[in-house]
Amino acid sequence: xxxxxxxxxxxxxxxxxxxxxxxxxxxxxxxxxxxxxxxxxxxxxxxxxxxxxxxxxxxxxxxxxxxxxxxxxxxxxxxxxxxxxxxxxxxxxxxxxxxxxxxxxxxxxxxxxxxxxxxxxxxxxxxxxxxxxxxxxxxxxxxxxxxxxxxxxxxxxxxxxxxxxxxxxxxxxxxxxxxxxxxxxxxxxxxxxxxxxxxxxxxxxxxxxxxxxxxxxxxxxxxxxxxxxxxxxxxxxxxxxxxxxxxxxxxxxxxxxxxxxxxxxxxxxxxxxxxxxxxxxxxxxxxxxxxxxxxxxxxxxxxxxxxxxxxxxxxxxxxxxxxxxxxxxxxxxxxxxxxxxxxxxxxxxxxxxxxxxxxxxxx
Numbered sequence: 001x002x003x004x005x006x007x008x009x010x011x012x013x014x015x016x017x018x019x020x021x022x023x024x025x026x027x028x029x030x031x032x033x034x035x036x037x038x039x040x041x042x043x044x045x046x047x048x049x050x051x052x053x054x055x056x057x058x059x060x061x062x063x064x065x066x067x068x069x070x071x072x073x074x075x076x077x078x079x080x081x082x083x084x085x086x087x088x089x090x091x092x093x094x095x096x097x098x099x100x101x102x103x104x105x106x107x108x109x110x111x112x113x114x115x116x117x118x119x120x121x122x123x124x125x126x127x128x129x130x131x132x133x134x135x136x137x138x139x140x141x142x143x144x145x146x147x148x149x150x151x152x153x154x155x156x157x158x159x160x161x162x163x164x165x166x167x168x169x170x171x172x173x174x175x176x177x178x179x180x181x182x183x184x185x186x187x188x189x190x191x192x193x194x195x196x197x198x199x200x201x202x203x204x205x206x207x208x209x210x211x212x213x214x215x216x217x218x219x220x221x222x223x224x225x226x227x228x229x230x231x232x233x234x235x236x237x238x239x240x241x242x243x244x245x246x247x248x249x250x251x252x253x254x255x256x257x258x259x260x261x262x263x264x265x266x267x268x269x270x271x272x273x274x275x276x277x278x279x280x281x282x283x284x285x286x287x288x289x290x291x292x293x294x295x296x297x298x299x300x301x302x303x304x305x306x307x308x309x310x311x312x313x314x315x316x317x318x319x320x321x322x323x324x325x326x327x328x329x330x331x332x333x334x335x336x337x338x339x340x341x342x343x344x345x346x347x348x349x350x351x352x353x354x355x356x357x358x359x360x361x362x363x
Contacts, residue, residue, distance in 0.1 A: 007141030009102040015059035027084040028056045031068040031092040037078035055090045063105035065096040070134045072121040079109040094137045106157025155363045163349045170338040177331040185281040192314040199309030205269040212264045227266035234262035242276035248303045252290035256280040258336040277328045
């Protein structure tokens, strides 16, 4: 292992867009739209009709590491493996390009994603004199690490990236499977006349007594669903089978999971006898309606369950349901299996990361 200084093996912010660059459009990534290498949204900007944001200036290339200089603990960073045409990122990122003869890009990306490195950068940011916690490119340049041989770096970086690549692939497969199931629901049932109410099919599971805060500091083998985007973990199960998890405060949010799970006090866990997959898709299709009509109150709005149960719906016949379930149920069973695999892979990655980086395991 040898000690290196990041500034000696990388360049930062090497390429910048100028108004003289010839293009009619730009694909732009802002800092808030990437978290731990997962991109939520890329803006397509037609610059013949729209003004290019002043922060859309950083150019990137294959294996560029982008690292937000604002609030590092929010983990708005990633490594570029592919990019759309005319791609720019915000000046809120430091764009780090490695010298491949000195350090492996994947290895450095995972080094910069380590909890202790993020905490160190956040500590530096907290001491900044700017209006909000931020770091400078020089703070990154001054970071020092012990690294193994370049060959070992390549092996470690490729191994860790392969884990993340499989997690990303599972997400893509799940999105495709859910889209297929939703398309089938829309084709078969969306325009059919009502013949019942939601309350006719909903089965309520017991209310949880576990607050979200308790799960944030707990690790367990069961997914823990919350009234929000995050899925945490818990030590015991509350339900098994095919269940729907709905937000009860704020706005509509609906998740579906097949298997053993737990959920928070602010999550409404429901199912439906042989209709759970159908019910989930129905609720997803009317999600915007749920927001507008069934979340009420001053301040923080809350789900009005009795009102929702009165909502008119179409209830399939046994023949329709049998055909529908034969296609849709395997999709959602696979989606949940992929989610479990991704969770195990993420846990393995997080466990191995510090051990590999510290040289405790010979690769």
